[in-house]
Amino acid sequence: MQFGIFTVGDRTTDPTNGSTPDEHRRIKAMVEIAVRAEEAGFDVFATGEHHNPPFVPSSPTTLLGHIAARTERLILSTSTTLITTNDPVKIAEDYAFLQHLADGRVDLMMGRGNTGPVYPWFGQDIRQGIPLAVENYALLHRLWREDVVDWEGRFRTALQGFTATPRPLDGVPPFVWHGSIRSPEIAEQAAYYGDGFFANHIFWPKQHTARMVDLYRRRFAHYGHGTPEQAIVGLGGHVFVRRNSQDAIREFRPYFDNAPVYGGGPSLETYMRETPMTVGSPQQIIDRTLSFREYVGDYQRQLFLVDSGGLPQRTVLEQLDLLGEEVLPVLRKEFAALRPAGVPDGPTHAARVAEQKAPQAP
Structure with a gap:
């Protein structure tokens, strides 16, 4: 089980004080x-990609490249790479x-x-969001696996004899998660390729997340990648x-009440009851996180959002x-004890290289 921050x-x-950090x-x-996440024992750091205020991470590879030089073992990921508006060749x-x-x-x-406005900024039509995601990833998938690619599609110029450089390290492309909050087409896409499916698991009740993950698992097995339990879920x-739950709620409440994505809606207590948001003591975080496997099954990666909404x-x-100090060690132990044999670990480059080199069964 991999634990990380996004x-x-x-x-x-x-x-609480009216201050806004500059870019x-x-x-x-x-x-x-x-850097602190690695020091604290997390496995993954992931950044979003946004091209509009009030967000700053418009260049994830620049950020992650810098972090790579400052860390030693942290898996560097994105919590969104815009497959719809970025050129798959790039x-x-x-x-x-x-990599x-x-x-x-x-x-x-x-x-x-x-x-929504990001689409025309990069020359695309938001009404083509799902077709763009499907076509662009189909090309990206080939570019990482074929040394020379001939390709023609709807949304970009054709390629003839094209080789993307550099080639993936050790001949193994970066592992891909397909992230979605609400689109079953993306769960289907992840299943088709045998990639990971990441359910962001915020905003929506657990029943919705359970349906999305179940769809992905069933379709993963349908396409012959393994059993539903072997599908890779985040x-x-x-x-x-x-340390004290009352302190957590009191301190977090003004940030929740004024956050652009939460403010003006249900109360903090209602939101915690109806979605996976957890504000409380270490034990409450542990208990709530362990409960996720009750409705999505055993999964491979858990990412926590901890820095949004103006928090200092x-x-x-x-x-x-x-x-x-108090949450990750317990979660690691409990998830490991509960995981049945045959459920895969979270993906790493070393494990995927070893799998590629392993002799295939006749």
Whole structure:
């Protein structure tokens, strides 16, 4: 089981003091979060990709390349790579290059993002979001696996005899997750290729997440990649932790009430009851996270959002330390004890290289 942190890189005003980090401070803060995450014992750091205020991470490979030089074992990922508005040729080359720089510590999550205007900014039509995701990934998948590609599609110019450079490290492309909150077509796409499916697991009730993951697992088996239990699943989740649950709720409430994505809607208590958001003590975080497997099955990666909504950097780093000290060791032990034989571990470059080199059964 892999545990990590994901960030959307927002610059939200702190409602308790009215301060807003500038772009420089927020970018530097994301690097500091990643470094501290490794020190605290996390396995993964993932960044979103956004091209509009109030977000800053418009260039994930630049950010992750810098973090690669500052860390030693952390898996560097994206919590969204915009497969719809990025050229798949550029994705193929950028992430293979990053894979070499990071000695294989790279994977990425394909997604469509959460901002409609990004489509025309990059010359695309939002009404073609799903077809773009399907076609662009089909090309990307080939570019990483075929040395010379001839290709023709609807949304970009044709390729003749094209070779993406550099080639993937050790001949093994970065592992791909297909991320979605609401689109069954993306779960189907992940299943078709035998890739991972990441259910962001925020905003929606657990019944919705359970249906999406179940669809992916069933279709994964349908396409012959293994049993439903062997499908590779990741979950997101929003947490805020203090040693005392009352302190956690009191401190987090103004950030929840004023957050652009939460404010003006249900109360914090209602939101915690009806979605996977968990605000409380370490034991409450542990109990809630362990409950996820009751409705999605045993899964491979859990990412926590801890730095959005204007939280001070000091508070974010305290979250990482407390999670690393009191939550992760228990979760690792409990998930390992509960996992049946035959359920795969979270993907790593080393394991995938070894699998490729292993002799095939007759």
